[in-house]
Amino acid sequence: MAKHETPLLDQLESGPWPSFVTDLKEQAATKPECWDILGQLELSYKDRITHWKHGGIVGVFGYGGGIVGRYSDVPEKFPGVEHFHTVRVAQPSGMYYTTKNLRDLMDLWEKYGSGVTNIHGSTGDLIFLGTRTENLEPLFWDLTHDLGQDLGGSGSNLRTPSACLGESRCEWSLYDAQEACHQLTMMYQDEIHRPAFPYKFKFKFSGCPNDCVAAVARSDFSVIGTWKDNIRIDQAAVKKYINNEAGYPANGGAHKGGPWDGKFDIQAEVLDLCPTRCMWMEGDELKINDAECTRCMHCINVMPRALRPGVQKGASILIGAKAPILDGAQFSTLIIPFVEVSAEDDFQGLVDVIEKVWDWWMEVGKNRERVGETMQRVGLPTFLRVMEIDPLPQHVREPRSNPYIFWREEEVPGGWERDIVEFRKRHAA
Structure with a gap:
């Protein structure tokens, strides 16, 4: 395949940062179709439109998801990308790979595809970028039979669940996010591979409110580790932070060079930044009104040796985040403040909520409508019922502006009939 002139793309190599253009040119030495990737992208830059077309559904036998069809609309110019399908490979929980596993995956992709990968995109899956239709079945056979891995989700189904490192490496993790992710992935294989939902649905599991997988911004069902009781305070350590003693750098020393460079200032760096102002000093003791704490983790992150999460561990469930496709981006809404999360009961507390959401959404959701959009359309009060x-x-976004109140019959003691009778009696008198 011929090398293409790419003056517009070449500009992307001129900056100080690594460029995918450079990577693709290097890959073209062994995979010539990469020249056609660059050529078609250059044409898209010139024409200011994409030159990928939908082209229909493509996949492997028995699966409705896992492979995203890509076809060029100018195959005569760029035959190397006439077919250029994306294959999503389900990642291990917490994205832990052995080096052997990664080498085997790369060897598989060198054999059947372009060798171009995306590890890891916002989907969570390991992404193989670019192969022909006739390669899909043999690739799938080798992936599942030789490597023991499976395809991820695509289409109107459950997308591949993803989790943070959880208890395996993080001291803040408040439940076993990796185990929850793994078990629910195994439980819902049919929902991952055979689309039956109104639109896509994503689980993401973060072990603590720091939310390192950005579940609150990106998933339809966010499971965020939290605690039910009070933040634990080591008052002696608080004093050491305030006195800037050796071994007690606030935020691991990350505030150095920041707006409070120099000595640690607990008022400026912690108390004033508390979103609910639930913290204050009484003499040399730190006080917290835990009833007002929103578990944002800021104070714990800044003074990790003085403050710890409580001991009653569990998770909060938030529902309804999405990207800006229809009505704009939205974060998920806190629905259940605390639920116990345990592998001992097969995470039944999560399963019960998941399936209740699905039963409702599959009944009332419109085609290509995320669950957050369905919630927005019918209103949060209806969803909560x-x-x-x-x-x-905390569910109230803003004060009510509508002067009319519409009561449901069951909300009025005695019902409407009794009230009407009483009104007529008074009016007649």
Whole structure:
């Protein structure tokens, strides 16, 4: 395949950062179709439109998801990307790979595809970028039979669940995020591989409120580790932070060079940055009104040797995040503040909520409507009634502006009929 002139793409190599253009040119030495990738992209830059077309559904026998079809609309110019399908490979929980596993995966992709990968994109899957239709079945056979791995999710199904490192490496993890992710991935294989939902649905598991997988921004169902009781305080360590003693750098020393360079200032760096202002000093003791704490983790991150999460560990469940496809991006909404999360009961507390959401969404959701958009369309009060959850003040986004109140019959003691009869009696008198 011929090398293409790419003056627009070449500009991307001129900056100080590594460029995918350079990587693709190097890959073209052994995979000539990469020249056609660059050539088609250069043409898209000139024409200001994409030159990938949908081209129909493509996949492997028995699966409706896992492979994203890509076809060029100018195959006569770039025959190397006439077919250029994306294969999603389910990642291990927490994205732990052995070096052998990675080498085997790369050897497989060198054999059947372009050798171009994306590890890891926002989907969570390991992405193989670019192969022909006739390679899909043999690639799938070798992947599943020789490597013991499976395809991830694509289409209107459950997307491949993903989790942070959890208890394996993080001291803040408040439940076993990796085990929860693994078990639910195994439980819902059919929902991953055979699309049956109104649109895509994503689980993401973060072991603590730092939310290192950005579940609150990107997943339909976020499981965020939290605690139910009070933050644990080591007052002696608080004093050492305030006195800037050796071995007690705030935030691991990350504040050096920041807006408070120099000595640690607990007022500026912790108390004033608490979103609910639930912290204060009484003399040389730190006080916390835990009833107002939103578990943001900021104070714990800044003073990790003085503050720790509580001992009653579990998770919060938030529902409804999405990217800006229809009505704009939105974060997920806190629905269940605390639920116990345990492998001992096969994570039944999570499963019950998941399946209740699915039953409702599959009934009332429109085609290509994320669950967050369905919630937005019908209103949060309706969703909370479906989930049998009592409203909380935190569910209120803004004060009510509609002057009319519409009561449901069951909300009025005695019902409407009695009230009407009483009104008529008074009016007649």
